[in-house]
Amino acid sequence: MSATSPTEPGARLKLVSGLLVGLYALITLLPLLWIIATGFKSSADAIAYPPKLVFEPTLEGYVNLFTTQTRQTPEMLAADPPTTWYERIVSEKGMVIAGPSRFGERFLNSIIIGFGSTFLSVFLGTLAAYAFSRYRVPLKDDLLFFILSTRMMPPIAVAIPIFLMFRTIGLSDTHAGMILLYTAVNLSLAVWLLKGFIDEIPREYEEAALIDGYSRFHAFVKVVLPQAATGIASTAIFCLIFAWNEYAFAVLLTSGTAQTAPPFIPTIIGVGGRDWPAVAAGATLFLLPVMVFTILLRKHLLRGITFGAVRK
Amino acid sequence: MAEVVLERLRRSFGATVATDDVSLVIPDGAFVVLLGPTGAGKTTLLRLVSGLEAPEAGDIRFDGRSVLGLMPAERNVTMVFQQYSLYPHMTVRENLAFPLRSPRLRTPEAEIARKVGEVAEVLRIAHKLDNRATALSGGEMQRVSIGRALVRTPAIHLMDEPLSSLDAKLRADLRVELKRIQATLGATLLYVTHDQIEAMTMATHVGVLDQGRLVQFGSPREVYEDPATLHVAIRLGLPRINTLPADLWPGAPAGARVIGLRPEHIATGRGRAASVQRVEHLGDQTRLHLRLDGHEIVTLIDPDTDLEPGDSLAIEPRNPLYFDAAGGRIDRGDRR
Numbered sequence: 001m002s003a004t005s006p007t008e009p010g011a012r013l014k015l016v017s018g019l020l021v022g023l024y025a026l027i028t029l030l031p032l033l034w035i036i037a038t039g040f041k042s043s044a045d046a047i048a049y050p051p052k053l054v055f056e057p058t059l060e061g062y063v064n065l066f067t068t069q070t071r072q073t074p075e076m077l078a079a080d081p082p083t084t085w086y087e088r089i090v091s092e093k094g095m096v097i098a099g100p101s102r103f104g105e106r107f108l109n110s111i112i113i114g115f116g117s118t119f120l121s122v123f124l125g126t127l128a129a130y131a132f133s134r135y136r137v138p139l140k141d142d143l144l145f146f147i148l149s150t151r152m153m154p155p156i157a158v159a160i161p162i163f164l165m166f167r168t169i170g171l172s173d174t175h176a177g178m179i180l181l182y183t184a185v186n187l188s189l190a191v192w193l194l195k196g197f198i199d200e201i202p203r204e205y206e207e208a209a210l211i212d213g214y215s216r217f218h219a220f221v222k223v224v225l226p227q228a229a230t231g232i233a234s235t236a237i238f239c240l241i242f243a244w245n246e247y248a249f250a251v252l253l254t255s256g257t258a259q260t261a262p263p264f265i266p267t268i269i270g271v272g273g274r275d276w277p278a279v280a281a282g283a284t285l286f287l288l289p290v291m292v293f294t295i296l297l298r299k300h301l302l303r304g305i306t307f308g309a310v311r312k
Numbered sequence: 313m314a315e316v317v318l319e320r321l322r323r324s325f326g327a328t329v330a331t332d333d334v335s336l337v338i339p340d341g342a343f344v345v346l347l348g349p350t351g352a353g354k355t356t357l358l359r360l361v362s363g364l365e366a367p368e369a370g371d372i373r374f375d376g377r378s379v380l381g382l383m384p385a386e387r388n389v390t391m392v393f394q395q396y397s398l399y400p401h402m403t404v405r406e407n408l409a410f411p412l413r414s415p416r417l418r419t420p421e422a423e424i425a426r427k428v429g430e431v432a433e434v435l436r437i438a439h440k441l442d443n444r445a446t447a448l449s450g451g452e453m454q455r456v457s458i459g460r461a462l463v464r465t466p467a468i469h470l471m472d473e474p475l476s477s478l479d480a481k482l483r484a485d486l487r488v489e490l491k492r493i494q495a496t497l498g499a500t501l502l503y504v505t506h507d508q509i510e511a512m513t514m515a516t517h518v519g520v521l522d523q524g525r526l527v528q529f530g531s532p533r534e535v536y537e538d539p540a541t542l543h544v545a546i547r548l549g550l551p552r553i554n555t556l557p558a559d560l561w562p563g564a565p566a567g568a569r570v571i572g573l574r575p576e577h578i579a580t581g582r583g584r585a586a587s588v589q590r591v592e593h594l595g596d597q598t599r600l601h602l603r604l605d606g607h608e609i610v611t612l613i614d615p616d617t618d619l620e621p622g623d624s625l626a627i628e629p630r631n632p633l634y635f636d637a638a639g640g641r642i643d644r645g646d647r648r
Contacts, residue, residue, distance in 0.1 A: 204397040207364050210384040211391045212460070213414030222410075226401040 032287070038280035046276040060089050061277025065103050065268065065285075069095040103282060106264040111289065112175055113260055114244040117182035121239045122232055124183070125190025126198075130220060132191070133198040134206075144195075147188045155185050156248045163252055173258050181253070182243040189242075190235050197231025198224065233297045244290050261286050313500045314375040314467040315340045316361065321370035323356055330356035331367070332524035338468065338517075341498045343491070345511040345532075347547055348521030354504040355394070357521070358470045361502060363387045374467045385416050390461035391470040394477070398445035398453055398460075405441040408432065408459050417464070431459045434493065451482040458486075462493065469494075471503045475510065487513055508548050512536070520544045542639035545572045551599060551610045553633075560584070560605065561629055567642055572633035575599075578611040583628025588619050602627065 040057040063086045082088040171177030209219035247262040265282040316338040323331040330353040338344045359365040363384035408428045412419040432438040435455040475483045491514045512532045519529040528540040539545035558568035586604035602609040634643045
C-alpha cells in the first residue's frame, strides 16, 4: 500500500516545508553559531574583516575569561617557563596569570539566583494556582487580575523605588534580595500558567482520592501534582529563562557579592583591550545551563506553548 | 457494612433545590437503586452521603452514628463515578491498590497483592493489571473503577450510573456480576441510575426521585405494580405505560383524570374498537401500536399475530391505574 492519506501532506510539500523550516532554523541559529565560533577565535581573527569563516581555533578567549593577567618582562618569563597549557597560551602574549577572574563566582551567582527564584516561583505558584483553581476564594477574579496587572508595566519602571527599598532594608547586592525580586516578577506568570494546567485536571480525581481515604493535602500530592508535572516543567522553563537573562535589575541592584553573569560579561571588554573572544566564551558558557534545562524538559515545553489549543 | 439512614436531607445550589427533604433507610446488606431522570438530584444525594457535599439541613447516620462533618475518608465509603476517574498516571494495579495504601488503611503489601488479585479475577481484568490506566477500553476502565471500590469493605458502596457509559452487552454482563458480588459479600449499596432495567434487575429496594424529592420507596415489584404517582408509573416499565384520559372507558373512579395502562394491562377482543397503526417485531416481544380517539396506545401481542395496519381491534383496560389532575394515584391500596 502506498501511503496516500488525505491528511498526510505529499512528498513535495514535505520537502518544501522542510527546507523552509531548515532555513528559518539557520537564520535564528546563526548568531548563536557566530558567538560559539568567536569564542574559539584569536583576538585578531575575531575582528578581522571580511569575517573569517575558517580559522585556527584557540582557547585563548576561555583562558582570558577565567583568569586575570599581568604583563611580564621577557627575562622573567624565560626564568619561569609556563608549565600548563593555559599558562603557555598566556605567556605567548608576554603575560602571566595573576589569578582567577570573577567569572566563576558570577556564574555561580546566576545559578543560585536563577534556579532559586525559579524553584520559589513554581513552588508558590503551584500552591496559589491550586487554591485559585479549586477553592472558593473571595474576590477571586479581582485577585487574579491584580496578580496579572503586576506584569502590565515593564518591571524596570519600578526600578528606582525597588532600589531605594532594597537599600533601606539591606537587600541590595544579596542573593536573597535578587531571588525575592525575580520571584515577585515571575510569580504572576507562574500563577496564571499553572492555574490553566490545574484547571484542566478534572476534580473527580481528587474527589476519588478523598473517598479512597486520603486527606486533601495527600490527594494534592499524590494525584494533582503528578498530573500537573507537564505544566510545572514548562512554567519552570519560562521562569528560569527570565531570571537567567535579566539584565537591568542585576546592573542596578548588584555590584559585588551577588552580581550575576549578564552584567558581568560586558565588563570583560574593559579589562585589557577589546577582548571579544572572552566575551563570546562567556556568552557561550552562559547559554549552556538554560539550553540543557530546556532540552531536558523540551517535550513538556512544547505542550506548554501549545497548551489550550488542543484538548488532551 | 452498615445500615445507612438519611433524614430530611436538603441541599440546594443557588435557586435550584437538588435534594428536597429526602428521608430514606438503607438496611444493612440492601441494594438500593435510586431511579430518576437527569437533574432529579440523584448524584447530589450520593455526594451528600459520601461527604463531598454538606447538606443544608437533615442528618446522615451510619449505624446510628451521625457522620455529618466527617471527611469522606473518615466516613469509610466507596464511590464509583459516572465518568471513570482512574488515576491516569498509575497502572491498573496501582489504581486498585490506591485506596488500600491510604494513610487510613495502611494495608500490608501482601494483603494488598491478595485483594487486588482477587478483585481483578472477579472483574476479569487480571491480564491488564500492569497496563497504564489510560491504555484500557471504556469497559475495562469502568471495571477497574468498580474494582477500586470492591477492594475495600466500607460502610456503604456508592455508585453513580457506573454502567451508563458502557455498551449494551457489557452493561448486561456487569449488571449480573454486580448483583452477584453484592449478594455474596452482603454489601450495602446505594446505586443511582436512570436506567429502569438496572433498577428492576439488581435492586432489593427502589427509590424514585423527581425534582429532588423521593416520590416512592419500596421493592421493585411494589413500585412497578403500585406506583404512587404518574411520574413513578412512567419511570418504570418498557414499553412505557399508556396514559390516556380517564373517561375513555366507563368505570373511572371519581376525580380520576388520567388512566394509566401498562401494555400488559390491555385486554383485547372486547371494549372499544381501536385501529392498528403498526406491528413491531422486536424478537423477544411484539409491540402493537394502536390508535383510539386520536390517542396512541402501545400493547404487547403474540409474535404470530396476523393483524396488519388498518385492522380494527377491540380493547379494554384490565387492572388500570387511575391518577388525579396532579398526577397522584387515587385508587392506591385497593389493588392488593
